[in-house]
Each structure stands twice: as C-alpha cells, then as structure tokens.
Amino acid sequence: xxxxxxxxxVQRYAYVRDGAExxxxxxxxxxxxxxxxxxxxxxxRVAVRMIHSCGMVDLVDDLAFTPSVVAAARAALLAGAxxxxxxxxxxxGVTRRRLPAANEILCLLGDPRVPRLAERLGTTRSxxxxxxxxxxxxxxxxxxxxxxxxLFRLLELVAAGAGRPAAVLGVPVGFIGAAESKQALVDDPAxxxxxxxxxxxxxxxxxxxxxxxxxxxxx
Amino acid sequence: xxxxxxxxxVQRYAYVRDGAExxxxxxxxxxxxxxxxxxxxxxxRVAVRMIHSCGMVDLVDDLAFTPSVVAAARAALLAGAxxxxxxxxxxxGVTRRRLPAANEILCLLGDPRVPRLAERLGTTRSxxxxxxxxxxxxxxxxxxxxxxxxLFRLLELVAAGAGRPAAVLGVPVGFIGAAESKQALVDDPAxxxxxxxxxxxxxxxxxxxxxxxxxxxxx
Numbered sequence: 425x426x427x428x429x430x431x432x433x434v435q436r437y438a439y440v441r442d443g444a445e446x447x448x449x450x451x452x453x454x455x456x457x458x459x460x461x462x463x464x465x466x467x468x469r470v471a472v473r474m475i476h477s478c479g480m481v482d483l484v485d486d487l488a489f490t491p492s493v494v495a496a497a498r499a500a501l502l503a504g505a506x507x508x509x510x511x512x513x514x515x516x517g518v519t520r521r522r523l524p525a526a527n528e529i530l531c532l533l534g535d536p537r538v539p540r541l542a543e544r545l546g547t548t549r550s551x552x553x554x555x556x557x558x559x560x561x562x563x564x565x566x567x568x569x570x571x572x573x574x575l576f577r578l579l580e581l582v583a584a585g586a587g588r589p590a591a592v593l594g595v596p597v598g599f600i601g602a603a604e605s606k607q608a609l610v611d612d613p614a615x616x617x618x619x620x621x622x623x624x625x626x627x628x629x630x631x632x633x634x635x636x637x638x639x640x641x642x643x
Numbered sequence: 644x645x646x647x648x649x650x651x652x653v654q655r656y657a658y659v660r661d662g663a664e665x666x667x668x669x670x671x672x673x674x675x676x677x678x679x680x681x682x683x684x685x686x687x688r689v690a691v692r693m694i695h696s697c698g699m700v701d702l703v704d705d706l707a708f709t710p711s712v713v714a715a716a717r718a719a720l721l722a723g724a725x726x727x728x729x730x731x732x733x734x735x736g737v738t739r740r741r742l743p744a745a746n747e748i749l750c751l752l753g754d755p756r757v758p759r760l761a762e763r764l765g766t767t768r769s770x771x772x773x774x775x776x777x778x779x780x781x782x783x784x785x786x787x788x789x790x791x792x793x794l795f796r797l798l799e800l801v802a803a804g805a806g807r808p809a810a811v812l813g814v815p816v817g818f819i820g821a822a823e824s825k826q827a828l829v830d831d832p833a834x835x836x837x838x839x840x841x842x843x844x845x846x847x848x849x850x851x852x853x854x855x856x857x858x859x860x861x862x
Contacts, residue, residue, distance in 0.1 A: 436798065436799045436802050436803075437795045437798065437799065437827055439791065439792065439795050439820050439823065439824070440792075440819055440820060441764075441765055441766040441767060441770065441792060442765075442767075443767040443768065443769075443792075446767070446792070446819045446820065449818070449819045450817055450818040450819050453818040453819070454818065476817060476818070477816065477846065478697075478816060478844065478846060479816045479817050479818065479821060479842070479843030479844045479845060479846075480843065480844065512735050512736070513732050513735050513736040513847065513848065513851070515735075516731050516732050516734075516735030516736075517731070517732040517735075517847070542662075545660075546660055546661075547660040548660060548661075548662040548665070549662065551660065572658065573658065573659075573660060573665070576656045576658050579655065579656065580655045580656065583655050584655075597696065597697060597698045597848075598669055598695060598698050599668070599669040599672040599673065599695070599698065600659055600665045600668045600669050600672070601658050601659060601665065602698060604658065605658070608656055623698070624698030624699065625697065625698045625699065626698060627696065627697060627698075627846065627848045628732065628736070628847070628848050629732065629816075629846045629847050629848055632732070
C-alpha cells in the first residue's frame, strides 16, 4: 500500500478519470458514428456495447440477428437460465452483479472429461465441451466468443435433438471456420434465435459485451 | 454425460475439427495476408497471434513497438517476473502451461482496497488498481487490455519513481482515452519497452495473445 499513499498526488497526464463520464462519452461517440438506425432498439443497445468492447463502429455492418433475440435472451436470464460459454475468458468477463437471477455462468473447457471426449469425437476440446452442455441446453443462453468448432457442434447437437437454447450469441473469431460457423447458424433449419457478427471478427470480449448488455438495462 | 455418448456420431457440417490443423491453417492465412515483413521476427510472431485473436490482418498496420520489447518481456518471464493485468479477462486468458517460470498472473481490480482508493484518487477502479502494483512494478510484464486510465496511471507512477516494468503490452480499447494513452506510452520520456496497437482497437483477447506468444515459443 506504500505506493498508493505516496503517489496519490501524481497526475502527469490530462485524461478523463471519471468512469461514469468515460462510459457516457464512449456511448455518445458510438451512437454518433455507428449506423444503428436499421436496428431494433434493444438490439441497438447491445450493438453499442459490442462496439464499445472492440473500438470499431463498423462492426454494426456485419451484425445479423433474429428480431426477438434480445427479448428471448433477456427472458431466459430473468427465468434463471444459465449462460453457457465456450471459453474461460467469456465466463470470466460476465459481470455477475448485472445478472437478474444470479444465473450460472458455465464454461466446461476445463472439465476433466473433455480431453478424452475430444479424442473420441475426433474434434477440438472446445467442441467436446459443448457435448457436456447437453442436459443444460434447453432454454439456455449460449455465448460463443472463441471457437467456430463449438458453434458448429452446438448446431449438430440441436439438430440431433438436444435441448434448444433460448438464444445464441455467436461471435467466434478467426480465419478457419469462423465466418462459416456463423453463416451456418443463420441458415440453420432449427431457426434458433441468434445474434452474430459475420466474417472473421468476433472474440470473447464481444461475447461478454453482448451478455452484459442483455443481462441488465443499466448502462 | 448422456448427451456426450448418445450424440458422438452426429456430424452434420463439414469443418476442420483438428485443433492443431486449425492453428496451422490460421497462422498460414495470417502470414499470407498480413504485412509482417517490416517487423523483426520475434515481433512478427507476436503480431500473428494478436491478429489471430481478433481476425483482422490489418491490425499490423497500427502496431508500434520498441525493437527489443519481445526479448525484454521474454527475459523477464524467464526470470520469474509477474504479469500485471488491468482486467480479470486478461488474467483469465493467459495460458498457465505456456509460462516459463510458473509466473504469477496478477489482476488487482477485485482487491477490496480498490473502491476506496479510486474514490480518494478521483479516478477509475482500473487506475486505482495500478497503484496497488507499485511494489511489483520493477521488472514486471504489464498487460493492459482494457482501460486507458490504467495505462495513463502506469506512466504517472513510473514518472514518479515507481519501479520500471521490463515491458508494457499496451492495447487498451475504446473511444475515450485509448488512442491517447497508447500515444502517451510511445512518447513517454521514461522510454519503456512497449508494444501497442495505435487507435481505438485493442482488448483483453489481444493482450492475452501477446502474453501467450511471448511466454512460449511453441505455436
């Protein structure tokens, strides 16, 4: 604590130090620059937070969604649904106090059954961990922020009769399979409620931003 | 486990399921598309992973760095330095088994002293948490993936005589202060070793990718 008390007077740079003011100005900048007008109000609110998480206002141009996705995800959370995450970073980022029903935030990537299951299925650990969601899927909110294989696997399980999630926030990132997995979710005959960012962009921070925005109407 | 055993035969979509192959193809795509030629080899390796984390090959055009930053950070990790992170998501994302000396990964944002300290300093909790790093700063690797105020505060503490980190991976994200804080790091008279992504882009996944790349030469 010495450092803290010795150096409290040090202010070399001029910058906004008020967290609430930083949020206000950030969201105002996003609302001024991003083309949010084509979005329903509840989706626009989520988009603002997703843009905030990555610093790119043109993210909105790659956004695709079902009109009721935010309402469906919000209702699920209010009803106590778990949030099923494909990566520990996604699970770590969700702000617990925003959740309306102390909802469980679950990432099973570290489950001891995963390595062997991945081997048996001939797939990634991220996809194998999705198989372990099977009995939690019905009514859940799924947040995929990392692995395209997790999103593909989810669609396979739903097609095979696994429970139907209330909403899928699908923003896996990267160069191999990411764009394809998101397109597959959009085209899927199961017609799940979805929010995706088409193309290569995505990531755990973006998935977290979507969950946090939906969890609470507080800004 | 029922779901896992019942559904192991389900393979509806054609996609690459081999994790190692996904990495190989991803990195090959990035090396083919990104303009890495102007970078020293060790920085290029880190850039590839940062690009991998966000899906954007043009990230490299906003990259700025000191020529020795990767070597300095790597040497620090080998010597057992802690990784000081501004956000829980950054700390959560670092792959422990890649670390060469079981290095401590530290985020103090949840420290009980932070709220009061932030109030006293008239700043964000993210910046206040940096004050609590004071006696760990010397020789550390700092990874800022979220808050511009944390990066500004770091520069203030170093200017006031706090310990000098071995390297600063500075990729705070956003609209208010992010670009300015990274420019401040580049221009800082303390001439720290740094790696930044200029502008609004950044984020915890990018910071994690940089740490993970530097931690191990394994791909």
